[in-house]
Amino acid sequence: MSGLVWGIVWGLAAGVLIALGALIGVWWERKLSGAIQMRIGPQELGPAGLLQTLADTVKLVLKEDITPRAADVTIFRIAPLIVFAPIAMSLVVVPYAAGFAPLDTSVGLLFFMAVPAVSVIGVLLAGWSSRNTYATIGGIRAAAQMISYELPRTLSVLPFVLLAGSMRPLDIVEAWQWWWVPLLAIGFVVYLISSVAELNRGPFDLPEAESELVAGYFADYSGIRWSIFMMAEYGGLVAAAVFGAALFFGPFALLPGAAGVVLFVVLSAILATVMMWAKWTFPRMRPDQLMGIAWKVLTPMALVQLVLVGAVVPWL
């Protein structure tokens, strides 16, 4: 019984975290892209336009929730939730402070990699149920892309299991040593790139490529359901940033107590900023190039990293 209560509590907490992440993330991305593109970005609502996202949220919630006549209604309506829920779930295994993760499980690493992959099904269903050629192509592209990038992404965090001898994120954080940073440099690059690709964000935003597929799998969504897709995207961004910051840079091992948490938040924000920066600088890739990078570049890189760590481990 207490498990259920805690489940609800952490679920709500994850929802709030994602909402906050999306709220600040959208504002920050708009400000950042504004700076990159010689614009100002939102500035009217609240200090430096901080409340703009809130106003947008209110607008999105109040907008009519349109379901296309030809759509498969049930699937069309639940698809955004299938995308969102796994990403929210993945946040519960992240270590947010030394010795604290909402769900302290011995398979945390596996959980974090495997559960968000379920959202592929939601994306595919969203694209398929819209009965729109653009959405279908977007959904299929998304499925192919997310499945391909699962592999390098998972391989890129496997060295932690070798180094810490555990899949429990708290153990990894505890065992963290400063020399892991140079040792895992290749793995970090693979993790960062494949996380961006996994999130369907630019320059890997093929499933929603607005210049070809208009908006891809969520072309027919509006209002609150569309914003759930956006929340899922920013939730994934937050998850990738916090998990990467906690594991690759070990803020809790570097600084004790609350200072470690502050460092953790700063590092997460930097990682998220780098991912946004890439989106606003690079052109989009083509499907074949995207697959080529996953299979011909990132996967071998991750394997090389694994071998490298495997060679180091016996000498520890």
Added chain:
Amino acid sequence: MALDVESRQVVETAEGEVFDQLVVNVGPSHPSTHGVCRVIVHLDGEIVTRAEPVIGYLHRGIEKMAENRTYLQVVPLTDRLDYVGSMYSNWAYCRTLERLADIPVPERAEYLRVIVCELQRIASHMMAIGANGADTGALTLFVYAFDQRERVVELFEALCGQRLTYNYVRPGGVSYDVPDGWIEDVRAFTTEHRSALAEMDKLFFGNTITRGRLKGVGVLSAADAVAWGASGPVARGSGVNWDLRKHDPYSVYPRFDFDIPTGTEGDCYDRARVRLYECYESCRIIEQALAQMHSGSYRTEGLPRLIAPPPGDAYDHIESARGALGIYLVSDGSPRPYRMKVRSPAFCNLALLPMLSEGHMLSDLVAILGSLDPVFGEVDR
């Protein structure tokens, strides 16, 4: 649960292999069609097996409308042809009319026409390069390019009060002389524009993803470019060194020293890059023209409001940002054109789309369409 019946097509190959094709209707209202073009795309997976452009959504019958207006009233109509480069249509029309009715043009007006048209080339190419960027997902390049275009448009606004449809080049001259300080502003702009071009070159054309996206995509051979009547950057990207400013010199262009950039591969990358280098050459021409321009009259005084050229027909063309833009006028001696025909470079270049996009991916289709730089006001007329 399946796709719409209309969007599926079962195709049987010669070997008896049967497969489904997805028919995607791109446009007429689509972010990458640069206006209102519809392309019916047959897809085999991601590969385009057939792309058929459907045009005419912006057909306003300008050639028919011109038959009911006096020669002077047609000038604003030509603004609406190529709305990204109105100066060119103005000038091409005025040149033909001047040839037909034997209207003299003062030297200062010729220099002003050259200056505004080279500025227009920059504005138009910035639009094309920015759209190329937006098509391939580089939205930042689009904003950079539009910043430069905005500066040109502001110069035009100071010159003639308009930002898009200028109606500036008139039979026998131009509509206004330059305002105070305008020449200094143009000089400052060319200096600043060069550094902006260098930045764009680095940001977009030097990028590995861009090279991967645009190189080797939509290759147009030089022989095909000639046979299909391609002109402008589309032909020059394929290495066809043909520019009317050099090879059929008109106005005061022989007095300027400039180069014609050409590509080698004929792919989307070369076409886009030729446009970028043409902006450098335009800056050179503008600076020389500003230095050579003398004071004097900017229009021929005493032209009648009703121009009635002698019966006959004339054709003249200029090098617009999209290629050889020609106007053919037939006069029957009345104050209205008997027939006006626009030789639209965008129309001829767009005819290449089915050939260029076959066998490429859907993502390449938008890049190829963008690299042809069609403006549908001119394609559909």
Added chain:
Amino acid sequence: MNLDDLRDHLCSVYPDLCPLFSVEFGDGVLTVGPDALFSAANDLKNLGFDRLLMLTAVDRGEHFEYHCRLLSRAMSAAITLKTEIPRDRPSVASLVPLWPAADWQEREVFDLFGIRFAGHPDLRRILLPDEWEGYPLRKDYADPRVIRRPDYI
């Protein structure tokens, strides 16, 4: 190459085309009969006119005036090929086999003038919808929806 040189060159290579050559408003014009159009165009192509610049028509009342402008980059010369197409039998040979550039331009002339091009691979309307009736650039085209422009002159 100026017009005299062009005339001399044309006369030396194709003497039979020589009497058809004239100069109008500074342009070289070759006026041929509708049946001889394709062979004349072929001759001009062999002469070095490698580009088809513009192809159009003019409604002259009892006949259509066909107007095709060819250009040679090597000779830096242009020539206009003209022919008269009878209104009651508006058909002429297509130039698509010589220059693919004629493809869309002939479709446009078909669309707006109703001139048929024999040998065109895909002669359909291009600017107007397929179900459009009449040919708008003909001078006798009447559409009840069109409001006549008042004579402001």
